[in-house]
Amino acid sequence: MQKLKTSIAAMLLLVVSVANAQEKEKMNHDHGDMKMDHSKMKMDKMQDTKAEAVLADYFMLKDALVGDDSKKSAQMGTKLVAALKAFGMSSYTKEQQEELADIIEDATEHAEHIAKSELEHQREHFKTLSKDITDMVAITGTKNTLYQQFCPMYDKGSTWLSTSNEVKNPYYGSKMIKCGKVQKEITN
């Protein structure tokens, strides 16, 4: 038994010294490299389809939140991440591309969080996501008429987009489904 104890002690010493010897750490390698997908696309029509796909998933997500359905919202979050990834922007000006890349990076992060959070957090992320998507539409346009709606109660006032002018609140769901009003009509 004594022998065992001695060998345990010896091994522990060895471990600590090995750990210390490994100080040769590599210098920082992280450069926040979140590369956007620059898939080259020629047809202008394609671009619009991609933006419409993002919008379609956004509206599905909104409806899931209106229905207080956290699981479905998470699924829609995952779908939205994929739609955002597929977004191509070669038909836009350089300035617009920069803005869009920024919007998409931000929106992707929020969609990713929505894919793995519970309902209240999903709603928090949905607020910023809605701002991103609204800014995106301002650049890309859309074939449908959209309604920007506003709820004065949620987090000092929050907006979202809808294809219908009837208010169904995604921030409160069944608790206060009618809270809010149409703030703006978006037509292109």
Place this chain on the structure above:
Amino acid sequence: MKIVKIIVLVLLVAFVGVQFIPTVRNQSESTPKTDFMLVNTVPKNINEKLQVSCYDCHSNNTAYPWYNKVQPVAWLLENHINNGKEELNFNEWADYSDRRKKSKLKSIISQIRDDEMPLTSYTLIHKDAKFSENEKQELMDWLSGLRDSL
């Protein structure tokens, strides 16, 4: 007794063995110009609080206690730090666009408000990293002010 001895020995050998697998240490000598503290005017108490409670996992420089250099703890930590930096790296603050900064600040504030950050597994060992209710409020107020100024 013999079987116990063998098991203990096998475990020990495995434990020693894993020590030889290298991990990447998150350490850096200099603070980049893009650091949060350098591009913002941060009051001293806020600065200290953020450095002590957040910078270990949300910057390019971690202060490692000795036991964090021992496997398998070192792996666990490496993983945490990589995830942490991916979400938010204070050292690269100026590289974020205004939209990203606002988003990050919003998340920082809600994480602090909901006691989700700093992680409990972290404050268990780093007692000084824990926020008191007062400190939480101070941080949230200041960070909200910064967000509104963007």
